[in-house]
Amino acid sequence: MMDLKRSYDVEDxxxxxxxxxxxxxxxxxxxxxxxxxxxxxxFPCCIVWTPLPVVSWLAPFIGHIGLCREDGVILDxxxxxxxxxxxxxxxxxxxxxxxxxxKCCLPPNMGGHTCKYGxxxxxxxxxxxxxxxxxxxxxxxEHKTYNIFTCNCxxxxxNCLNRLCYGGSMEWNMVNVAILLMIKGKWINGSSVxxxxxxxxxVTSLGVVLVGWPFLIGLSSFSLLLFAWFIIATYCFxxxxx
Numbered sequence: 537m538m539d540l541k542r543s544y545d546v547e548d549x550x551x552x553x554x555x556x557x558x559x560x561x562x563x564x565x566x567x568x569x570x571x572x573x574x575x576x577x578x579f580p581c582c583i584v585w586t587p588l589p590v591v592s593w594l595a596p597f598i599g600h601i602g603l604c605r606e607d608g609v610i611l612d613x614x615x616x617x618x619x620x621x622x623x624x625x626x627x628x629x630x631x632x633x634x635x636x637x638x639k640c641c642l643p644p645n646m647g648g649h650t651c652k653y654g655x656x657x658x659x660x661x662x663x664x665x666x667x668x669x670x671x672x673x674x675x676x677x678e679h680k681t682y683n684i685f686t687c688n689c690x691x692x693x694x695n696c697l698n699r700l701c702y703g704g705s706m707e708w709n710m711v712n713v714a715i716l717l718m719i720k721g722k723w724i725n726g727s728s729v730x731x732x733x734x735x736x737x738x739v740t741s742l743g744v745v746l747v748g749w750p751f752l753i754g755l756s757s758f759s760l761l762l763f764a765w766f767i768i769a770t771y772c773f774x775x776x777x778x
Contacts, residue, residue: 566637566638567606569581569606570607570608572608572632572634573608574629574724574725576608577608577610577622577624577628577629578604578607578608578609579604579608579610579629579632579634580604580605580606580607580608580634581604581605581606581634581635581637581666582603582604582608582632582633582634582635583601583602583603583604583632583633583635583693583713583716583717583721584601584602584603584604584610584624584629584631584632585599585600585601585629585630585631585632585717585721586599586600586601586624586626586627586628586629586630586631587599587600587626587627587630587731587732587735588600588626589626591684592732592735592736593735593736593738593739594736594739594755594758594759595736595758595759595762596732596733596736597714597718597759597763598762599630599732600612600614600624600625600626600689601689601690601693601713601714601717602620602624602629602689602692602693603670603692603693603696603697605666605667605670606665606666606667609621609622610622610623610624610629611670611674611692612624612625612689612692613677613680613682613688613689613691613692614682614689615682616680616681616682617678617679617680617681618678618682619674619677619678619692627731629724629728630723630724630728630729630731630732631717631721631722631723631724631728631732632721632722632724633716633717633720633721633722635702637666639702639703639704640666640669640700640701640702641653641657641662641700641701641704642662642663642664642665642666642669642700643657643658643662643664644664649662651701651704651706652704653701653706656706657701657706660698660699660706661699662699662701663699663700666700669696669699669700670696672699673692673695673696673699676695677691677692677695680778685765685769686769686776686777686778687777687778688710690709690710690713690714691709691710691777691778693708693713694708694709694710694712694713695708695778697713709770709777710766710770710777711766711767711770711771714766740752740755743755
């Protein structure tokens, strides 16, 4: 009995030591990221945003987004069956948000999940590294048809975050990705703010001068309808949203 008890004590010590060591080993696998270089448009592990021509002039909260690899290269879903690599569509980023890789579930094996989803995460598609998740989503979206209302650049970023189970969640979609960037994103510089909002201000001012207040009412209605569509379609009609 003494030998048996001794063996249990040894096993308990091994378990208590091995679990933290595994976690430390996983964190050690995350090599340091290069610095963000706004001049070269290199944003390691960042979500990046830029205004869309015409659409952002009418609704400045709508824009084009992409997700960056660990080396800072931007990937964005820019058209049907097409993922841009290191050539961000619609101009350089105006806003960015760097994500924390330690908040991702990157299981080394089937039993190595740190998220609550486990096998559900495996079925959706897991990844061993950040770049591996982005590569998997890229291959998937190279066979998808682009639609600004149902399958767009936000869908691609949400798919990547779901593969990473970022923040312990697999519920990322167009809406909460946009809200995350809107709340926590940083402007690159003052000119980025001007580039994002000046066209809308000019269009609104000209519309009010030439048409009057009905233009402002119409513009507000347009923005409200767009916002309502994405909310309702994302949470009430999930089968039509990618």
